[in-house]
Amino acid sequence: xxxxxxxxxxxxxxxxxxxxxxxxxxxxxxxxxxxxxxxxxxxxxxxxxxxxxxxxxxxxxxxxxxxx
Numbered sequence: 001x002x003x004x005x006x007x008x009x010x011x012x013x014x015x016x017x018x019x020x021x022x023x024x025x026x027x028x029x030x031x032x033x034x035x036x037x038x039x040x041x042x043x044x045x046x047x048x049x050x051x052x053x054x055x056x057x058x059x060x061x062x063x064x065x066x067x068x
Contacts, residue, residue, distance in 0.1 A: 001054075009055035016048030 023041025027034050 003061050004054065004058065006055060006058070009051055009058070013048050013051040013055055016044050016051060018048075020044030020046075020048055 020041045020043070023037050023044055025041075027037030027039075027041055030037075
């Protein structure tokens with residue numbers, strides 16, 4: 001997989017996790033559209049977990065270009 005800068009991964013993780021938490025809370029508080037907003041919030045939590053996993057397991061970029 002292509003290298004993604006750590007700052008970008010942090011921002012994506014925080015945005016997805018924050019939006020997912022907000023979506024679940026908002027979906028459970030307002031009853032007319034509970035299931036849709038809650039499902040989308042859960043999807044956002046999963047995407048945040050994926051980006052967080054990539055952030056934690058990604059190897060640092062090699063500084064020497066001669067190894068390529």
